[in-house]
Amino acid sequence: MVKKTNASIVLIDEEVMMADEEFIVSKTDLRGNITYANRVFLEMALYSEAEIVHQNHNIIRHPDMPKGVFKFLWQTLKQEQEFFGFVKNLRKDGRYYWVFANVTPEYNQAGKLAGFYSVRRKPPASAINIIEPIYQAMLAIEKKATSNKQAEQQSLDYLVAQLQALEVEYQDLVISLYNAKS
Numbered sequence: 177m178v179k180k181t182n183a184s185i186v187l188i189d190e191e192v193m194m195a196d197e198e199f200i201v202s203k204t205d206l207r208g209n210i211t212y213a214n215r216v217f218l219e220m221a222l223y224s225e226a227e228i229v230h231q232n233h234n235i236i237r238h239p240d241m242p243k244g245v246f247k248f249l250w251q252t253l254k255q256e257q258e259f260f261g262f263v264k265n266l267r268k269d270g271r272y273y274w275v276f277a278n279v280t281p282e283y284n285q286a287g288k289l290a291g292f293y294s295v296r297r298k299p300p301a302s303a304i305n306i307i308e309p310i311y312q313a314m315l316a317i318e319k320k321a322t323s324n325k326q327a328e329q330q331s332l333d334y335l336v337a338q339l340q341a342l343e344v345e346y347q348d349l350v351i352s353l354y355n356a357k358s
């Protein structure tokens with residue numbers, strides 16, 4: 177299979193909003209390779225089903241997203257817990273869209289972990305206003321790091337320290353930001 181890359185996409189600093197009532201849904205295998213994407217996913221990311229299925233979810237990864245967030249996502253999923261978070265995604269045309277994502281483990285009939293399932297909704301602008309500077313600070317830390325491993329660990333440490341200062345758990349913070357009015 178030919179591995180698609182988004183490295184050739186020219187970034188356009190323009191946001192495309194999800195509709196209020198819509199859900200972006202996808203399923204992946206254990207490695208994050210897409211096995212299913214709904215119509216809204218395809219319309220927002222601007223890929224056809226054939227282009228996206230079997231590709232890794234990082235096909236829509238935006239370079240403004242800190243590695244530390246994905247480290248936390250995978251840490252959470254490996255513990256078979258559900259993840260909530262705000263993600264800036266890259267469209268095929270170079271523009272971006274923010275989502276509030278919930279990712280959960282999926283089990284087969286034998287009760288064994290078989291993959292992951294994600295549902296995203298439109299996030300309130302007020303949440304993005306709070307999350308964006310945190311992500312920018314994480315990215316700045318990652319740029320100074322000497323290795324990828326150090327980058328994701330140091331920026332995740334920063335996120336954890338921010339949360340400790342606010343005396344909140346990550347999940348509680350993102351859920352309360354999502355529930356706040358925009």
Ligand SMILES: Cc1cc2nc3c(=O)[nH]c(=O)nc-3n(C[C@H](O)[C@H](O)[C@H](O)COP(=O)(O)O)c2cc1C
Nearest residue numbers: 204208233234236237238246263265279292293294
């Ligand atoms: C169910 C599921 C949904 C995901 N959704 C996204 C997503 O919407 N955007 C994204 O950039 N990464 C998403 N990821 C994470 C990607 O698999 C990947 O870890 C991330 O894009 C970072 O890629 P990189 O480590 O190759 O830079 C998802 C993973 C899973 C398991």
